[in-house]
Amino acid sequence: MDEAQRKKLEATTRYDPSEVEGRIFSEWMEGGYFHPEAEGTAEENFSVAIPPPNVTGALHMGHALNGSMQDALVRMNRMRGRNSLWILGTDHAGIATQSVVEKELRKEGKSRHDLGREAFVERVWEWRAEYGSRIVEQYKRLGASCDYERERFTLDEGYVKAVHRVFKKLFDKGYIYRDNYMVNWDPGSHSAISDLEVENREVEDALYSIDYPVEDSDQVLTVATVRPETMLADTAVAVNPDDERYAELVGKHCVLPLVGRRVPIIADDHVDVEFGTGALKITPGHDPNDFEIGRKHGLQEIGVIGPDGRMTSDAGEFAGLTAAEAQKAVVEALRAEGRLRAEEPYVHSVPFSHRSGERIEPLISLQWFCRMDELARPAIEVVERDEVNITPPQWKRVYLDWMEEIRPWCISRQLWWGHRIPVWYCDACQETIVAEAAPERCGTCGGELRQEEDVLDTWFSSAIWPFATLGWPDDTPELRAFYPTSFLTTAREILFLWVARMIMTGLEFPGAVPFRDVYVHSVIQARDGRRMSKSLGTGIDPLEEIDVHGADALRFGLLAMSSTQDVRFSDAKVEQGRDLANKLWNASRLILLNAAAVEPAPRPTCVEDRWILSRLERTIASVTEKLETYDFAHAVQEAYSFFWRDLCDWYLEIVKPRLYDGEEEVSATLLYALERVLGLLHPTMPFVSEEIWSYHPAQRGHLAVHAFPAADESLFDDAAEADVEGGIGLTQRLRAWRDLAGVPAGATLPAVIDGVEPPGFVSRLSRFEFDGVGAEPVASIGPVRVLDSDQLDGAAVAERLEKRREELRAEVERGERKLGNEGFVAKAPVEVVEEERGKLERYRNELAELS
RNA sequence: GGGCGCGUAGCUCAGUGGGAGAGCGCUCGCUUCACACGCGAGAGGUCGCUGGUUCGAAACCAGCCGUGCCCACCA
Numbered sequence: 001m002d003e004a005q006r007k008k009l010e011a012t013t014r015y016d017p018s019e020v021e022g023r024i025f026s027e028w029m030e031g032g033y034f035h036p037e038a039e040g041t042a043e044e045n046f047s048v049a050i051p052p053p054n055v056t057g058a059l060h061m062g063h064a065l066n067g068s069m070q071d072a073l074v075r076m077n078r079m080r081g082r083n084s085l086w087i088l089g090t091d092h093a094g095i096a097t098q099s100v101v102e103k104e105l106r107k108e109g110k111s112r113h114d115l116g117r118e119a120f121v122e123r124v125w126e127w128r129a130e131y132g133s134r135i136v137e138q139y140k141r142l143g144a145s146c147d148y149e150r151e152r153f154t155l156d157e158g159y160v161k162a163v164h165r166v167f168k169k170l171f172d173k174g175y176i177y178r179d180n181y182m183v184n185w186d187p188g189s190h191s192a193i194s195d196l197e198v199e200n201r202e203v204e205d206a207l208y209s210i211d212y213p214v215e216d217s218d219q220v221l222t223v224a225t226v227r228p229e230t231m232l233a234d235t236a237v238a239v240n241p242d243d244e245r246y247a248e249l250v251g252k253h254c255v256l257p258l259v260g261r262r263v264p265i266i267a268d269d270h271v272d273v274e275f276g277t278g279a280l281k282i283t284p285g286h287d288p289n290d291f292e293i294g295r296k297h298g299l300q301e302i303g304v305i306g307p308d309g310r311m312t313s314d315a316g317e318f319a320g321l322t323a324a325e326a327q328k329a330v331v332e333a334l335r336a337e338g339r340l341r342a343e344e345p346y347v348h349s350v351p352f353s354h355r356s357g358e359r360i361e362p363l364i365s366l367q368w369f370c371r372m373d374e375l376a377r378p379a380i381e382v383v384e385r386d387e388v389n390i391t392p393p394q395w396k397r398v399y400l401d402w403m404e405e406i407r408p409w410c411i412s413r414q415l416w417w418g419h420r421i422p423v424w425y426c427d428a429c430q431e432t433i434v435a436e437a438a439p440e441r442c443g444t445c446g447g448e449l450r451q452e453e454d455v456l457d458t459w460f461s462s463a464i465w466p467f468a469t470l471g472w473p474d475d476t477p478e479l480r481a482f483y484p485t486s487f488l489t490t491a492r493e494i495l496f497l498w499v500a501r502m503i504m505t506g507l508e509f510p511g512a513v514p515f516r517d518v519y520v521h522s523v524i525q526a527r528d529g530r531r532m533s534k535s536l537g538t539g540i541d542p543l544e545e546i547d548v549h550g551a552d553a554l555r556f557g558l559l560a561m562s563s564t565q566d567v568r569f570s571d572a573k574v575e576q577g578r579d580l581a582n583k584l585w586n587a588s589r590l591i592l593l594n595a596a597a598v599e600p601a602p603r604p605t606c607v608e609d610r611w612i613l614s615r616l617e618r619t620i621a622s623v624t625e626k627l628e629t630y631d632f633a634h635a636v637q638e639a640y641s642f643f644w645r646d647l648c649d650w651y652l653e654i655v656k657p658r659l660y661d662g663e664e665e666v667s668a669t670l671l672y673a674l675e676r677v678l679g680l681l682h683p684t685m686p687f688v689s690e691e692i693w694s695y696h697p698a699q700r701g702h703l704a705v706h707a708f709p710a711a712d713e714s715l716f717d718d719a720a721e722a723d724v725e726g727g728i729g730l731t732q733r734l735r736a737w738r739d740l741a742g743v744p745a746g747a748t749l750p751a752v753i754d755g756v757e758p759p760g761f762v763s764r765l766s767r768f769e770f771d772g773v774g775a776e777p778v779a780s781i782g783p784v785r786v787l788d789s790d791q792l793d794g795a796a797v798a799e800r801l802e803k804r805r806e807e808l809r810a811e812v813e814r815g816e817r818k819l820g821n822e823g824f825v826a827k828a829p830v831e832v833v834e835e836e837r838g839k840l841e842r843y844r845n846e847l848a849e850l851s
Numbered sequence: 852g853g854g855c856g857c858g859u860a861g862c863u864c865a866g867u868g869g870g871a872g873a874g875c876g877c878u879c880g881c882u883u884c885a886c887a888c889g890c891g892a893g894a895g896g897u898c899g900c901u902g903g904u905u906c907g908a909a910a911c912c913a914g915c916c917g918u919g920c921c922c923a924c925c926a
Contacts, residue, residue, distance in 0.1 A: 013886065200923085207926080224926055272925050280926055289924040348926090394855060398921075401854080405922090492921080527863090529919080549888095560874085563864070565856065566919075570863050572875040579874095579888045586886035593885080637865080637873075652885080660884090732892090739892045745881050814870075823906030824869095832869055832907095839870085 001592065001695050009593060009695055015585035017550025020691045025140055033704050034145045036083045038477035046077035047085040047482035049466045050146060051490055052154065054093035055128055056100050059138035061524045061532055061569065062491055064542035065562055067144045068555040069489050069521060069632055074145055075683040076627060079708035085482050086145060087469050089152035090132060094458040095189045095355045098417040101127050117416050124417050138543060143551045143686045152469045154461045162468035163461050164422045164436040166509065171434045175371045182291040183410050185363040187309040188356020191414040192367050194457060196497045198360055200349040207346035208331065211339045212237055212254040215262060221254055222341055224276035226348065228334065229326040231256065232315050233302040234263055236282035238293060241267035243278050257339040258330065268293050288362050301364055309361060368412035368421060368454065375504040376406045382513050388503060390518045391630055392564050395495065402496050411457045418455030425450050463501035466514035483510055487517035495520065519630045523566045540569055552685035553578035559632040559684060580640055581688040587648050588692045591670045596662045600671035600698050602715060607759055609669055610720035612651040615642060616673050620680055621711035627683065636684050643677060650728060654761040671697065676709040727759035730782050734766035737781055742796040749791060750775060755783030780849045801850060808847040815840030
């Protein structure tokens with residue numbers, strides 16, 4: 001510490017994160033600490049792949065929490081000397097990014113179709129060049145020690161190569177195929193989306209009952225539906241095979257009202273006898289269940305609603321109407337024909353697009369699919385065998401259940417922004433070519449080729465993130481040094497969407513699990529318990545919290561509030577973090593400005609020294625263990641409590657006289673403790689710990705690459721802990737007695753010791769002189785006999801005394817009752833009974849003294 | 852319909868069988884030479900309800916009530 005530093009330390013009584021954080025971060029970057037060489041093996045090294053945020057994204061609390069946890073472990077391992085890589089990058093986020101740019105175009109009065117595909121995609125790249133680094137910069141504000149030199153993007157050149165390789169391989173294995181199939185059509189993004197991008201919401205609709213006349217009879221079959229407009233595409237009516245009411249109708253036909261088409265009456269056990277009339281209209285073209293039934297029975301598939309959400313020409317007179325308009329018109333027409341039997345309100349759950357928010361239109365369309373069964377099997381096994389460990393453990397079951405039920409994945413999207421599917425068609429000879437790189441001409445007939453228009457689901461590329469970012473499919477040094485990665489932290493909502501798929505592709509391609517541990521972190525809710533969401537306006541901006549309280553405060557707060565359950569955002573916890581940073585700063589000022597010039601080392605000379613060293617080392621052991629097991633909430637709270645309570649409230653107060661005296665032993669011990677506390681806290685509070693470290697006499701380089709403390713068990717000392725904790729307890733009782741007896745805060749009271757001498761600090765911290773003479777004892781607190789003096793108010797003392805007697809009587813009564821219970825004495829463990837006896841005796845003795 | 856959580860001090864949350872805890876808030880006292888983002892001392896909980904297991908339950912079991920999330924093709 002030079003003179004300028006000393007002056008600054010003396011003058012700065014308040015830690016100011018805004019002055020520190022930018023400067024410290026630049027120093028880290030200049031040091032190149034976050035950019036490890038690709039050396040060694042994945043076994044020796046430590047690596048984490050960040051869940052890539054959307055390139056359109058802004059840092060939200062989920063990122064901030066997840067980032068704080070990853071950074072804590074990455075920093076801890078880096079400090080331990082392991083070659084540590086935290087790979088960072090962004091996801092091209094097909095629909096989200098395309099929408100942002102389309103919105104921009106709309107402001108200019110244009111659509112993407114005005115530009116054409118090529119120009120539009122060019123435009124999205126421009127957008128990305130301008131705005132795509134926002135979230136990366138925000139991770140820097142958080143202090144995340146990612147390797148910013150190895151930043152990746154899911155559409156960059158090498159990544160495209162990896163995606164094509166995966167597509168080709170899966171196609172060659174027969175997993176990827178093209179089919180006309182029922183998909184979730186999102187009219188908002190004009191694309192198919194996967195099951196996982198659909199959310200069901202409760203909606204109040206009307207349930208219509210419609211009479212379908214049975215051919216050559218005066219009977220009618222009444223069907224119930226919430227979507228009467230789809231009756232135009234009905235190709236059957238189904239009843240349950242066991243339903244006796246309709247047994248003789250099966251095999252006959254109905255005649256569709258309005259349409260006039262003959263449709264068969266079929267039997268299928270999907271039909272619920274109890275529901276409505278027990279007759280179900282079958283619309284294979286517009287309902288997922290009906291689609292399955294239709295395929296099973298070989299029914300015709302008619303589509304009356306098009307991709308634009310409007311009725312097609314097959315809808316006859318209703319063609320051109322939107323589905324909603326058609327619904328009204330069809331209902332009116334049915335009413336007019338007297339076919340509408342009933343209409344009643346009906347609440348049911350309806351699929352909506354998670355992407356655009358619009359109601360999903362189930363449609364049959366030509367899409368690319370990936371069969372999942374073969375990929376899922378090994379991914380199930382590695383989790384069953386705990387080769388991939390999921391914490392908290394209840395998520396293992398959830399993962400396995402979902403994987404057992406996995407269905408084909410619709411991987412094509414009707415978008416322009418994304419990985420264009422590497423498939424080419426020859427119109428001349430109808431050949432389909434799947435290739436990793438664009439072929440020149442058709443290999444069969446030499447004809448012109450036309451590339452598939454669709455792009456891949458964004459999650460298709462995210463699924464290979466842990467190895468594609470390391471250079472796969474090439475055999476790169478990075479891949480050898482950092483794959484498999486060490487662990488993954490994630491929000492539970494992407495357990496299926498992303499985590500499961502990474503495990504599947506990891507096993508299929510590099511041939512090893514992508515990570516050994518998956519930690520599913522808690523969800524931080526808004527202050528009022530609702531979800532944090534942009535649309536609800538309930539989001540809390542982490543950047544604002546960083547601006548106001550500092551990154552360390554936010555990191556501490558988020559970790560502290562993130563127990564395994566879901567938890568509401570707590571300003572108090574962030575403020576607790578802010579206060580801790582300030583307390584660290586000020587306690588460090590006390591030590592650094594007063595310590596003698598000595599080497600930091602444990603140099604205990606008395607019981608208090610042995611006590612604090614024991615507590616320090618035990619805290620290091622415990623906090624470390626909690627960090628390693630992803631118990632971040634308890635880790636930070638325990639570090640807080642050791643530092644604030646034990647070190648500041650007690651030890652620093654105890655040793656101040658020795659410190660001011662320039663005593664070398666206590667200086668060495670304090671500098672040692674400070675060095676270790678800074679190291680211990682650095683993974684969770686990197687900025688303030690790094691800043692303070694720059695003033696520490698042992699500082700030879702940055703704390704970010706200084707050794708993380710390993711607990712020194714030789715300093716554990718049960719006897720010293722017991723002695724000092726006894727002294728602390730006595731001090732607290734003495735202080736409480738003074739307060740309740742109305743003694744002025746500054747007064748020193750005379751007393752004598754009758755019994756075991758307490759540790760030396762008790763007298764000073766409680767402001768009692770233990771060598772008082774002459775006066776009568778008026779109170780007894782442990783071994784301390786308080787002597788009468790003119791600073792005491794007799795009435796208050798008497799009142800205090802009586803209160804204590806009351807407490808003791810209650811304690812004695814409690815003890816007697818417990819020990820009088822024969823069952824307790826006979827069945828409880830001996831040590832528990834002995835402890836009770838000891839306590840009872842102490843309370844009886846004290847009560848006797850006071851009477 | 853199935854699954855997983857949660858209900859502990861005014862608030863947000865710890866606490867998995869032996870005397871109810873933390874942070875914030877509140878009350879009282881401290882301009883004590885690191886820190887008022889501070890120091891000291893307090894007040895404040897029939898641990899959702901009802902049964903059960905146990906010498907002993909906030910904790911274990913059952914049921915109920917309340918609440919949140921995930922999954923699911925009953926029109």
